[in-house]
Amino acid sequence: MSHRFGNVSVNMRSDLWLHHRPLVVLLGPTAVGKSRIATHVAKHFDTDVLAADSRQVYRGMDIGTDKPTAEERRRVPHRLIDLVDPGETFNAGWYRRVALVEIERLYSEGRLPFIVGGTGLYIRTLVRGLCPAPQADPHVRAGLKKLKDERGREGLYAELMRVDPETAARLHPNDESKVTRAIEVYRLSGRPLSAVQAEHGFHETPFSALLIGLERRKDILYRRIEERIDWQLTHGMVEETRSLLGQGYGRELGSMKGLGYRQVGAYLAKECDYDEMVRRFKRDTRRFAKRQMTWFRSEAEVKWLSIEDNEPYERTAERVIARIEQFVSVIGQRKQLATMLHVS
């Protein structure tokens, strides 16, 4: 596989990686077809798939998160999957930390880090960094929950206006989770989140990143979403949810609020009938895909590849590979030029 990196020699690779830190990201909305294409691409570059997926990190949530199959994992190692139990907390900060370890490992092996996923924030923490605010703290959150219960959203928002008027101005009073987080940062660090963010500004560029976005016509994507959900429901989605609930993972957990588990959970609690559950599952997933596209469109540097409806996934994979080879080649030429200048 070493000869695949354009005109970059094997000997240079490790050195090249360390200097230029190339990072390839394959992103796109749910059900666009990332996983299958990614396995193909990763195989080609003899590298691993590093997932950027906030749901596949949970052990035991397999069908509902559309995890890669055993066969796919045998062909290509998939990392950043199955990291925690559904009852444990996981967030963007944790993701970044563990992802960086995997990325460094690949560099040390002279391989190309290849991120694949649809969690926009997680991808951003790699490509542009994360501001050095303190981690989430359960005690502080419990205190803020109490404040909210006693004085409502207005009370919570009033507290934010007191400690961080700038962030308050940016957030809607109803956006409880973000209001809570902003107050939490202030309580833990003594500094308003707005100040920490202003310093950071998402300006870190730790990697030479290539972002490739996969997109499809909206009606086709929506059809694929529905087909996938039908498949999940006939392949154990309900049983998987029942089993998780049976293990004590309640519906209030963040992990259980994910798509599918939330709707099936409501069905199992007899809050709606089966057909209504399916309807909500599909609807909410469509809405999610739409939000993902809104997020990704604002990532200016994404190179979009539009997938035709009847395009075989091998063909798409080839197009992705071509993009990556071009990217690696450009970096290689830059490196060679730098070496020449240095020598002469």
Place this chain on the structure above:
RNA sequence: GCCGAGGUAGCUCAGUUGGCAGAGCACAGCCCUGAAAAGGCUGGUGUCGACAGUUCGAUUCUGUCCCUCGGCA
């Protein structure tokens, strides 16, 4: 053919004692720095079935017609 009921937003329907047409759902647009498959914000010109009449003014009242769904033939 006759007798009912109905035709208002993509869908289901409400409503206007005649005065700029409104809900739910669906959908669309957007925001996002440790919950991100989460959380939050915003969005309604639609020949009120068609034509005519009454009226200052008709989606609303009257008439005729068309269409849909029941029932009877």
